[in-house]
Amino acid sequence: MKMKFAAVASICVLAVLCSSASVIFASDSDADAAVYDGYYKEQLTPEQVKIYDAIAALAPSAAIGGNETDGYYLTVTGTGLSTDVKDIERAWFATKLEASEASNWAFWAWNTSGVKATFSEITSSGFRIGIDAAFKDGFADKVTAVTNAVNAAAEKITGDSDSKKVKSINSILTGKGYGYVDSNESHVFANTVYAFAAPESDTCYMTSFAYSAVFKALCTKAGVASIQVYGFFGDQSKIFAWNEVLVEDKVYGVDCATNATSKNKEQWLCAGAYTAVDGNAYSKVHIAFPYSVASGLTSQFSVDRINNEGYSWPADNSLIAKITEYAPWILVGIICIVMAVALVYMAKRGD
Secondary structure, three states: OHHHHHHHHHHHHHHHHHHHHHHHHOOOOOOOOOOOOOOOHHHOOHHHHHHHHHHHOOOOOOOEEEEOOOEEEEEEEOOOOOOOHHHHHHHHHHHHHOOOHHHHHHHHHOOOOOOOOOEEEEEOOEEEEEEOHHHOOOHHHHHHHHHHHHHHHHOOOOOOOHHHHHHHHHHHHOOOOEEEOOOOOOOOOOOOHHHHOOOOOOOEEEOHHHHHHHHHHHHHHHOOEEEEEEEEEOOOOEEEEEEEEEEOOEEEEEOHHHHHHOOOOOOOOOEOOOOEEOOEEHHHHEEEOOOEOOOOEOOOOOOOOOOOOOOOOOOOOOHHHHHHHOHHHHHHHHHHHHHHHHHHHHHHHOO
């Protein structure tokens, strides 16, 4: 009987030990299944994916139609495409959010207003995407200019971990040579990823839309999982863009545009949902919209839940750091081991 009691007690102790170990070694991820490659495309319907692929198939050398009076456009062609304008808008928006070198930066999806393009001549075999006059000349040259600018900036990224690379990218974009602007009134390309390469002045002026696109581009170059997020900033009267990054299996928010205007350039760097600045939590003033009433654009994209706590700087994943973090659980484990040994000893004595 005493031996049975000791065996049961030992099993209970072992269970506690296993649970302690799982806490120490398991990833307490808020987004274990988060995959950011094709993140928005994967949320499209099959009909919308066909439109997305047709848009992405456009080459930088694609002919631009129209004129100054009637407006300029690019023609997208395909087979059996949906004629629902909402499907086209959603597929186009996904292309915009996925802008990367692989898709030639999705120049056909960008207009200088920064939010929504116009669509016309819609049939099952194609449609037209309106583009601003600023993009009517030298389209391929602009693609090359952005690629070169991103590659040059990517060479400045430092760090041997994702967290350090994110910190480095934020430092680059909030440093000398880059400036935040609310609109593109004085800088025609400020809402677009081309702002990063446009030779308008010695300073690269970008709105939040351009900041988020360039941040994502540099993260891609550095091998860091990142997406753009569109939504409302502050009192929800301002459409804004920022990023989410996946670092050590947790999702954090990064707002380079706001960081660039602050004395503290890292105030919203790998921020958690409750990271506060001037009394405002990150999640309170960065609200991703499922659809934008202001622009009339139906997006209905979901984004991952941001980790509650912001990332701790500097990054320290050493064994000593782990032991310090999980000291209480380690202590419980040691006590359990002592109890197990004592119970086995008592059982052998027949006490």
